Amino acid sequence: MTYLSKVREQNPLIHNITNIVVTNFTANGLLALGASPFMADSQEEVADVAQMAASVVLNIGTLNEQVIRSMILAGQSANVHGTPVVLDPVGAGATSYRTEIVQKLVGAISLTALRGNVAEVANVAGEQWAIKGVDAGAGDGDAVGLAQKAARKLGCIVIVTGKEDIITDGVTTYIAANGHPILTKVTGTGCLLSAVTGAFLAVGSDSPLEAVAEAISFYGVAAEIAEERTRGQGPGSFQIEFLNQLSLVTPDIYQKRSLIKKV
């Protein structure tokens, strides 16, 4: 059975503390997938919500001091209850504030998975990465080596996304090649992917790395099909069809189209 089927059968509750740009898209994407989103960021309730959730997804896209405190409370509650925690370090390294806060989060919370672009992951792991141009994924460095090193250093699964996605626990590494560049024209597609990763981890405690690999590859397949069905219509139509495909792609379609390999 695929982890995709398990998500749809188990309808896991996903606690999201995320940014104000992507909150609605993330909730709709999780619903389309078959998970149950709960967006809650009040300090007064986040520990309780994390306790009842099947996974917790933290996203630093639009930071403030209150939300940071809430992330620590939620993350620590999840840790106490053995619940997976995903961190999306949006913009880590872009400002010294984000760099500092990410280190604070990584120090206070035990992560199950970290998902970001190559520059963000390099910043979280304290590694150098030469950014060329505006594309965070550009550069000539060894992204696979960087992801593996980050996973070992942080002690969690690391997912580096871009044209190709790298999924590693520092020992075993997958490369997923599905997806489409139009994903870069819709804000929040990275953030939603982090939440989808949380949903697959919620049902994948038997083999978390394989659950995450399937999440990343499935997401790329859904995007490819959505692009095919809306070709020439632009990112608005793609965004809507992408939500449709998160709900419509079956395990069978996924397995036929998935381009994931162990390296």
Ligand code: ATP
């Ligand atoms: P960034 O801020 O660098 O855009 P992000 O958080 O939005 O980062 P992405 O790396 O864009 O995250 O990943 C989001 C999704 O978009 C993933 O499924 C990834 O595979 C896909 N993606 C990103 N760039 C490309 C590309 N050039 N071709 C195909 N798929 C891509």
Ligand code: TZP
């Ligand atoms: N600004 C702050 S958070 C955010 C923007 C535009 C959303 C980023 O989403 P993603 O998934 O990294 O593209």
Ligand code: MG
């Ligand atoms: Mg992107």
Ligand code: MG
């Ligand atoms: Mg992002």
